Amino acid sequence: MKRALVIGASHSLGSALAGRLAADGWSVTGTGRRPAEEVEDASAFDYVRLDLSDNAEVERFVERAGGGPYDLIVHNAVTYGAMSGQPVPELDALETMFRVNALVPYRLLHGLLAAQPADRHCNCVVINSDSIYHSTPQTAGYAASKAALRVLTASLATLFRPAAVSVATLLLGPLPDPKKLENFQQVADRHGVEAAEVRRRFLRKANPWYVIDDLIDFDACYRSVAYLADLGPSANGMMCRLDGGSAGSLI
Ligand SMILES: NC(=O)c1ccc[n+]([C@@H]2O[C@H](COP(=O)([O-])OP(=O)(O)OC[C@H]3O[C@@H](n4cnc5c(N)ncnc54)[C@H](OP(=O)(O)O)[C@@H]3O)[C@@H](O)[C@H]2O)c1
Numbered sequence: 227m228k229r230a231l232v233i234g235a236s237h238s239l240g241s242a243l244a245g246r247l248a249a250d251g252w253s254v255t256g257t258g259r260r261p262a263e264e265v266e267d268a269s270a271f272d273y274v275r276l277d278l279s280d281n282a283e284v285e286r287f288v289e290r291a292g293g294g295p296y297d298l299i300v301h302n303a304v305t306y307g308a309m310s311g312q313p314v315p316e317l318d319a320l321e322t323m324f325r326v327n328a329l330v331p332y333r334l335l336h337g338l339l340a341a342q343p344a345d346r347h348c349n350c351v352v353i354n355s356d357s358i359y360h361s362t363p364q365t366a367g368y369a370a371s372k373a374a375l376r377v378l379t380a381s382l383a384t385l386f387r388p389a390a391v392s393v394a395t396l397l398l399g400p401l402p403d404p405k406k407l408e409n410f411q412q413v414a415d416r417h418g419v420e421a422a423e424v425r426r427r428f429l430r431k432a433n434p435w436y437v438i439d440d441l442i443d444f445d446a447c448y449r450s451v452a453y454l455a456d457l458g459p460s461a462n463g464m465m466c467r468l469d470g471g472s473a474g475s476l477i
Contacts, residue, residue, distance in 0.1 A: 231296045232256045233334070234303025236265045236273070238403045239353070242444040243300055243451060245270045250452070255293055257303070278303055278330045279322055288337030295343050298455045299350045301331050306368055313363040320367050327371035332378040339382065339391045347390045349455045352379045353447075354397045356469040360435045376465075383463035392462035394454045399469030400429070402441040438470030 229252065235244035236258025244256040245267045254271035262273045274293065277283055292299075305326045307319055315323075335350060342348045354376050361369035376395060383393040400406070407421070410428065414421040429436045450468050454461045 227251065227253045228297040229253045229295070230255070230298040230300065231292055231294065231338070232271070232300045232302060233276070233278075233331075234258060234301070235271065236260050238405075239401055239444055239447060240300075240302040241266045243302065243448055246448045247271075247298075247451075252298070255296075257287075278326045278334070279305075281330075284330055284334055288334060288341075291341035292334075292338045294338060294341060295346055296338070296348055297346070298451075299335065299338060299348060300451055301335060301350070301352045303331070304353075304372075309364060309368050315367055323367055324371045324374065327368070328374035328378060331375060332382070335382060335393070336385070339386055339389070339393070342389070342391055344390055347392070347458055349458065349461055350382070350391065350393045351451050351454050351461075352393065352395050354379070354395050356397060356399045356467075358397075380463065387462060390459075392457075392459050392464075394457075394461040394464040394466065396447070396450050396454065397465060397467045397469060398447060399438060399442045400433070400436065401447070402443065406441070436470070442468055442470065 230247045232240055232244040232247070232254060234240040235256025240256065240258070244254050248254045248270040255274060256271045257274045257276035258265060259275070259277045261275065262268055265273050276287055303326070305323055307323050331352070335352070339348065339350060352375065355369070355372045357365055357369040358373040358376055379393060379395050386393060410421045410424040414424045425441065429438060446468055450466055454464065454466060457464070
């Protein structure tokens with residue numbers, strides 16, 4: 227049975243990816259910050275608590291190779307901590323966001339991939355965001371942390387080229403995450419309109435760079451991860467954009 231690790235599997239997209247991989251026959255370990263009893267679909271995979279803001283915990287996880295070896299590692303975890311609504315968040319909040327979204331994943335993935343046996347190929351898929359192409363004052367810190375993750379991911383691809391490892395980016399447009407859907411419903415209730423109308427306005431008016439009519443569904447994300455995993459060594463250094471063209475066709 228092939229083994230997969232999903233980092234950030236306790237909620238939303240990560241939990242959907244871990245659940246689908248398990249349903250497709252993978253043996254899946256998923257990590258998250260919250261306790262196991264608060265994890266959606268926890269019975270589908272082995273859940274390990276791992277707080278990426280805790281350096282010692284991350285180092286311990288790396289030391290035991292994250293319970294590997296793995297055939298697939300999906301890095302999905304993210305914090306939106308410093309998207310507080312203030313134009314310029316506090317320095318501490320920005321630093322934490324950079325650590326959790328970029329620096330710790332770099333260190334963590336490097337450690338896990340370096341521990342992979344030479345005779346077992348491992349595909350690593352790092353989830354990124356179209357926000358790196360168009361940030362706003364509210365999202366700038368988040369977008370910059372994801373842009374840093376993108377650069378660090380590319381360097382891992384170069385570093386591990388001679389090894390039995392490939393590192394690819396899956397760059398996503400706006401997802402139907404539970405928080406967004408809840409926000410749409412709240413706005414819809416406040417204005418006495420359908421949530422679908424709020425979603426349409428979110429995509430067309432509030433974010434004029436989106437050229438899509440709907441959010442990027444989790445099934446398409448899963449199929450993209452499965453495709454990258456299936457490519458094996460050819461996926462190294464690849465960037466797969468699933469954003470409906472919202473990032474602009476010439477980039
Ligand atoms: N949502 C969007 O519209 C969108 C658009 C483009 C790209 N993306 C990308 O898609 C991915 C998933 O996004 P999402 O909105 O589904 O994320 P999410 O709901 O916030 O879930 C992210 C996961 O990261 C974990 N996490 C957060 N802080 C952590 C920490 N300090 N240590 C360990 N784990 C931590 C969460 O665990 P806990 O919940 O247990 O804390 C959760 O399992 C991210 O990489 C994001 O950048 C999202």
